[in-house]
Amino acid sequence: MYSKGIAFLFFSCIACVSVFSQSPVKYRVYFKNKANQQFDPHTYFDAKAIERRARQGLSLFDSTDFPVNPSYLNEVERRVETLKMHSRWLNAAVVMATPEQMAAVSNLPFVSAVEQASGVLCLPASRDDESLPPLKKAEEMQRQIERMGASDLQTQGLHGKGVRIAIFDVGFSGADKHPAFVHLFQNQQIKGTRDFVKKRDYVYEGGWHGTAVWSCIAGKNPEGRWLGLAMDAEFLLARTELERSEPFAEEEYWVAAAEWADKNGADIINSSLGYTENRYFPEQMNGKTAFISRGANMAARKGILVVNAAGNEGSGDWGIIGAPADADSVLAVGGVEPCCDYHIEFSSFGPTADKRLKPNVAAQGRTLSAKSSGFSTVDGTSFASPLMAGFAACMWQKYPALKNMELFRLLEKSGHLYPYFDYAHGYGIPHPSRFNSEAPPEPTFNLVKDTAAAHYTVVINPSHFDSSATEFSQLLYVSEVDSRNHLIAYRVVDVSTTEPYVFKYSPFNPISRLRLHYKGYTFEQAIP
């Protein structure tokens, strides 16, 4: 018995180690160059992709668009179990291989680096909320687009016409038969579909999340009311996610989809997803570590506006934005409450690990959306992101000469808090009326310094205080800023009385400025 037990333990160990270590694992192999490759952009790209490049002054002969050297792929494929996919942009291949095989691959003269990827679980960036009474849903539906200037856009005939939006999601279950999208199919606004998980073109299954997201760009309810702002846009629908599990492969699908979207002329990518603690550490949210973030930045280099949900980790342990919202060229969209311009509790906070502002802007984090059958109220920055993508499409329709990053900056600038920002709301909710407005708003408060007591007092101008206003509708934003324009601390005050708000700050913090915002007016005070 004694020896049997020892044998059991021994073989258990061997079996476990074997199972985990000897079976093929996924790796990414990066190549040093694209030697001897030729590329004809006119045969590779859709006309709309060429048009975007021409409009934004981008070269048609960018080396990152050249194909991966097939002889490199062949050499790698001969040494590994399977070659799963490759990326032109990142000049990389994804393979399944054992550690021994990878040791051989990494010694090839044209391989610059290899990295391991494996599968783990996390959740999509959305939450169900069926708890609201039906009466309120109609109000919320109207508000989710009206607060972003739906009436103004309607008046100007701005519905995203001529703008092509790619949506990357878990699938679009039932969307091909859903009443919310009938107009899009009738008008042939769907220009391409691709399921990168199952490697086929059918995308109308896999999960309702994509259906709901799409509806927040261009959906319509049975009464004919719009759920999003860009009902005239064209669409590319890509499935890049699995609903129940989220393996590392999804990041590769995402990058492959971005290349596909670029090739097929996408102007905007909306992706309502984020990868966090299952794969990364918070200090890796720097826009350079995650594969998907590097791919997203590359998409931006191609002139595409990448719009991504900030994430729903705000009330969780992780707390901050995930990848690819951490990428510097990705417009990360946070969520606000339907009632007011205040951060909705689950919306992920910024900044990035390297202290860059995230989220960049905000939109309503609880929306009425289409689901696989019918309509429902859903929570999540997943739905704030498509509202923003729709808004961006409208503004790009109006200002077609803008480059993607110019549009990015203008979207930030049109936020209701601009030039104030914080790491909960970014620059706030964009509105077309602020898109090109330079008029400084009139002061709504005064800041009084009390040197003796070492504090500041904010005195709200009585003409800008509404005693009948509802809770959270009159907000004072206060932040302590260091010399590099990073926020050291920030807060939001619900102004419920005309009493002064007395603000003390720590003499030990390296504050160089105080920045405050109330009802459209931002004021900065240098701290000596």
Added chain:
Amino acid sequence: MKPLIIAAGLFLLFGSAPAQNVILDKDPAIDSLVPKRGPNRKHYLHTYMSFGFTTDPGEAGARSRQGTFGHYQLGLRYKRRLSQTFALGYEFAYDVNDLSQRQEAGKLVPDTLQYRRERLIFYNALFSPYLRINFGRRGNQLGKYVDLAAYGTYTVSHVLFQRSELPDGRNIRSRTTGLTYFQRFNYGATVRIGINKIILYGHYRLSDLFYANWNFPEPARLQVGVQFVLN
């Protein structure tokens, strides 16, 4: 007095008058400090709970009932990360080992009589150092791993439950402590296979449970079960 001074100091440093309602107050400078503690950080401390059962029958004369839960643990485990692949650690646990004796001909432990039910329960304090081998890339997660551990237990208390049924249908229950035939110190090896917070384990006792001079056959040595990381 000291808490009052601290509270007053904190108010002076960070306080704001309560005339208005502060609904969000964030301190990113502190929030973004890289922590040293976490599932895949330098240090990780967590509690766990185990439920296991006996899988081997034991030697003839001391056979245990198989397949019923009889091993429970509530423990505290520390992990010190050495690299993305390796970690060392140790744990303390309250370990309950419930050997439910099979009542059959030839039974010798603890006596030759057959009862309706007989359980020999040991309440142990356990200490176990271990080596962890992790597999695959992960963030701040436990990930996939194999633990190879040695353990030692000291029996803090014990009890022998015996239940007999008389011919008239009445039950007689006896509870015996102060047994002198078992060793208080035991040791063995453990293998754990884990995926994040769920672990399968095998727990093998290498030491003999009974003193050699009693000539008792050895009861089951191997227990397997499931363990849950609680926090």
